[in-house]
Amino acid sequence: MLANASSTQWYCQGQQATYVRTQKSPGGILDLLEMARPGGDMSHPALSDLVLYQDQLGGSRVRGNSGGGPFDVTSEQGVFYLAAPDFDTTVMVDASHQLRSVSFPVAQWQKVLDEAVDGQFSMECLQLYGDPFHSPAIRLALRNLWVLSEEEGAPSRLLVRAAGCEILAELCRLSGAPFAPAKGGLAPWVQRRCLELMRAQLSEDISLDELAAEAQLSPFHFARMFKQSVGVPPRAYLTQLRMEKACELLELTELSVTEIAHEVGYSSNQVLARIFHKHQRVTPSDYRRVVRSPAFEHHAMIRRNTSREKTG
Structure with missing residues (x-):
């Protein structure tokens, strides 16, 4: 060999x-x-x-x-x-x-x-x-x-x-490694900037190194401090963002499931469907059908009005 x-x-x-x-x-x-x-x-x-x-x-x-x-x-x-x-x-x-x-x-x-x-x-x-x-x-x-x-x-x-x-x-x-201190979580402006980048580049392959460079940290320290600030590792937060954006596009646009998959950084509608079902317990098509049904829209309007009355 x-x-x-x-x-x-x-x-x-x-x-x-x-x-x-x-x-x-x-x-x-x-x-x-x-x-x-x-x-x-x-x-x-x-x-x-x-x-x-x-x-x-x-x-x-x-x-x-x-x-x-x-x-x-x-x-x-x-x-x-x-x-x-x-x-x-x-x-x-x-x-x-x-x-x-x-x-x-x-x-x-x-x-x-x-x-x-x-x-x-x-x-x-x-x-x-x-x-x-x-x-x-x-x-x-x-x-x-x-x-x-x-x-x-x-x-x-x-x-x-x-x-x-x-x-x-x-x-x-x-192994008892003498870790350099993570020094708490990310500074507020760093956290805000990194989350903005992740949202803006969902359809692209943003890397941990790129986010760490924005924070002026090593990738290792960035990953540790991100979890301290946000509560979950960068990889888990990225999946959350993708699911939120997919839900929004299914509800508010006429994009196909394949187009939505590409918009949120997945290679195909099959990949999106697997991950979406794991996190939302329904398929993307079924989710779209439910959130666009008259009954769902009626209950959503009632919830919004109730919320306004409580805050008003």
């Missing part, structure tokens, strides 16, 4: 390809793989990525060395393993198993890590190589990232970058 190959190259272009069930590369920022493998040798040569694996089944004996010294454990469902970049990993598994992995290309993510901890920490310092570990925060972030890739096909750069920052932040925290 190619020297210094990426995780995706190793698993998808060589003898390992037969075990790969699903491959996703959200925005070219992170690589996601799902693999079903028989028991046996799972070793690989030094890869250029930091790779996080999650055991989907559990119950296997796993032994070897992935960068933090020898280990010999019985794996549990949902547990994580971290493999160091540029390390010849040796791993043996005694039974068939199913894995999901997320790979961080070091060239893209080392700068984010440097900014997060003022250059006092590196991927080599992560203390999680080897023994398996649990993390509800990483489990949630990885599940959300996987769902985003299922729903949207190619999620926006903002969504993927923010999810990557969440996972990397938790890996650093679990």
Whole structure:
């Protein structure tokens, strides 16, 4: 296999390809793989990525060395393993198993890590190589990232970058990284400007880096401070904005569902329909039909009049 190959190259272009069930590369920022493998040798040569694996089944004996010294454990469902970049990993598994992995290309993510901890920490310092570990925060972030890739096909750069920052932040925290302080939330003018940009560019692929530049912060610190100020991560807020705008366009315009999908940054009406139904519990077409019905308009008018009387 190619020297210094990426995780995706190793698993998808060589003898390992037969075990790969699903491959996703959200925005070219992170690589996601799902693999079903028989028991046996799972070793690989030094890869250029930091790779996080999650055991989907559990119950296997796993032994070897992935960068933090020898280990010999019985794996549990949902547990994580971290493999160091540029390390010849040796791993043996005694039974068939199913894995999901997320790979961080070091060239893209080392700068984010440097900014997060003022250059006092590196991927080599992560203390999680080897023994398996649990993390509800990483489990949630990885599940959300996987769902985003299922729903949207190619999620926006903002969504993927923010999810990557969440996972990397938790890996650093679990390793005792000396985080540089986030210094509270965003300044009011920064928050207002960033939210305006997100609303104005819903149909475009705005990135976390662009928003962070507006705030004059690193992407890592921006993502943390945005959540402190707004209450949800940037990726979740972006989805909220898209749903609100889609509802408005369905109610007030004659645009087709496909046109509305493009207006709010989705690639097709099918993608919009999946996400819209998940959040609104109805399809876009059914939502339009309901909000335009005479009965709905009558009740909406009563609510508006009642509200005016209370404030008047």
